[in-house]
Amino acid sequence: DSKHELTIGLSPMESALVLSVFPEGARIAASHYFDNYNLPCPIKVKIDTPNGTSQYVVLRKTRHGDVEREENALRLLSQYGLPVPKVLAGPCESRLVLSLLEGENLQHFSMRSKGHLEKSKALLITALSTLDKVTGDIERETTPDIIPRHSLMDELAAIKDQSPWNTEGLFRKAVDVLQPILEKITTPLVFTNGDYQPANFLTDGAKITGFVDFEKACFRDPLMGIAKYPVYDLHPLNKAGFVDSYLDTREYDRTDFASRLALMCLITLQREIPVRTTSEGEQTYLTHVTHLLKEAMTTIV
Ligand SMILES: Nc1ncnc2c1ncn2[C@@H]1O[C@H](COP(=O)(O)OP(=O)(O)O)[C@@H](O)[C@H]1O
Ligand SMILES: [Mg+2]
Incomplete structure (x- = not known):
């Protein structure tokens, strides 16, 4: 290529x-x-x-x-x-x-055919499990100044009082509902590369042949990396149902995921999207993220 x-x-x-x-x-x-x-x-x-x-x-x-x-x-x-x-x-x-x-990244691999797309879902789920499994070892051998830890509450705290979104009703209300829900979650943080996007994993078509891109490695809630798929509508894996396959395989339910998705939407609004915009691209993105946020909030409560 x-x-x-x-x-x-x-x-x-x-x-x-x-x-x-x-x-x-x-x-x-x-x-x-x-x-x-x-x-x-x-x-x-x-x-x-x-x-x-x-x-x-x-x-x-x-x-x-x-x-x-x-x-x-x-x-x-x-x-x-x-x-x-x-x-x-x-x-x-x-x-x-x-x-x-060796190997082709899972983004390219997933775009070859319907069959490759299905296979890439399974490969990605395996890759993420492989990272999860080294959590204990990496926790023992590093300190948080080397590999930082980001709990759900840390991630909420980092964005909830920031401008410009903190004065918007939609955002404020979601924070108020979400905070007590996130506080109760006890899911252990897992080791992640900080970016579950498919191009960070290489395959020979049968197994994972490479893990790359660890500049943002951290311990994080396992579902936060998955929430990236609907928020960015990562093509083609998102519409092919990657999130559902992951949740079913790992036995999470839709409410588990909804609280993380809502948090990811709030983070994305705060970091990437202006409150008011005249750009058509930004407007489409804003509509998409607020729609996901509302759906997630409905699933939670
Ligand atoms: N060591 C490597 N061996 C093979 N391919 C690699 C390697 N490092 C990067 N790549 C390829 O380059 C792409 C981008 O690399 P990555 O490390 O993810 O950088 P970025 O920070 O730009 O995401 C990967 O998706 C992969 O296809
Ligand atoms: Mg990368």
């Missing part, structure tokens, strides 16, 4: 970091962005080595998260036997050089 991959030059510092992994005389033959939903994303770098062979590595620059956190998470996960990239060099100026893993 290299026809979709954009060539991007490396800075001198980046070239030096990549070449530090290889013997003297190696040179950078090519560097491309992955075919990704948004840019800049990690860069796939081809290296010609002095013995005449070529190799690929990945240069990843932290965007929203934390490079030390990612490095720690990758090191621990590889100790527990998960297929994660090896850290070959860095952290250096928010960059890591990582090994290239």
Whole structure:
């Protein structure tokens, strides 16, 4: 699929970091962005080595998260036997050089056919369970300054009194109803990569061959990452019923999910959507999120 991959030059510092992994005389033959939903994303770098062979590595620059956190998470996960990239060099100026893993990301995989879409639901559920299962190990071996903990109440507290949405009736009322409900939830936090979107998991079609993107790794309520699917209407998995499959497989009921979905809608309003807008795109997004919020609130009460 290299026809979709954009060539991007490396800075001198980046070239030096990549070449530090290889013997003297190696040179950078090519560097491309992955075919990704948004840019800049990690860069796939081809290296010609002095013995005449070529190799690929990945240069990843932290965007929203934390490079030390990612490095720690990758090191621990590889100790527990998960297929994660090896850290070959860095952290250096928010960059890591990582090994290239085999497989296609689940976003691309899910778009190949109806059959692939069904299979990708099952693969994603397995991938998330695999992350859940290392929760105890990672809790024992890290401290919250390395991998932070975000309870539901923390997530509510971070947005409930912020402007501009705190003075809006719809938002205020939802916060007041939701707060006592979230307070009573005792679901243990799980280890997550901080972003359950399908492109963060790689597959060979039969199993998960890679877990990537740990810059926002954290302990979080397991259903918060799932709430992203309806809020962003992640295509095609959302309309294909990924959330229902997940809830059924993990034996959560619709009320369990509704409280998290409502919280995720409030977070999204606060962080991403202006109260009043003239942009058609933003208006559509606002209508979608307020509709989801109202539906979720109806399910809860
Ligand atoms: N080490 C890797 N091996 C193979 N593919 C990778 C690797 N790192 C990233 N990718 C590919 O690049 C895409 C974007 O990488 P990701 O780490 O998720 O960055 P972003 O922060 O842009 O989401 C992934 O969906 C995957 O297809
Ligand atoms: Mg990603």
